[in-house]
Amino acid sequence: MEADLGLTTLTEAEKTVLAAAVLAADHDGIFEISVLQSQSMVAQMSHSTFFRVIRTLGEKGLIYRMTDEKRSLYRLKA
Numbered sequence: 700m701e702a703d704l705g706l707t708t709l710t711e712a713e714k715t716v717l718a719a720a721v722l723a724a725d726h727d728g729i730f731e732i733s734v735l736q737s738q739s740m741v742a743q744m745s746h747s748t749f750f751r752v753i754r755t756l757g758e759k760g761l762i763y764r765m766t767d768e769k770r771s772l773y774r775l776k777a
Contacts, residue, residue, distance in 0.1 A: 709759075715740050716752045717761060720775060728775035729765065735773075 709717065719738040723730040732753070735741065741749055753773070756762045765772040 710752075712744065712748060712752050713756060713759075715744070716749065717756060720756075720762060720773070724775055728777065730773055730775070732771035732773065 716735070719735055719740040720730050722740075723735045723738055736749065744752075753762070757764060757773075761776050762773045763776070765774055
């Protein structure tokens with residue numbers, strides 16, 4: 700199943716952030732970066748690593764940035 704979803708190529712940091720995103724997301728798969736950062740799974744991760752992983756997950760098509768002027772919203776791939 701992980702191979703079908705393309706998860707076998709993810710680093711441990713990417714898997715951790717993606718798992719935290721699943722927990723932080725609402726029923727539509729939308730999550731706010733600040734809520735994600737407060738998850739205990741990623742709270743100990745350095746700021747630069749966290750945002751590098753967010754960028755990488757976006758490049759891999761696993762999350763998508765949504766436009767919102769006031770909040771940093773992302774959506775999980777359906």
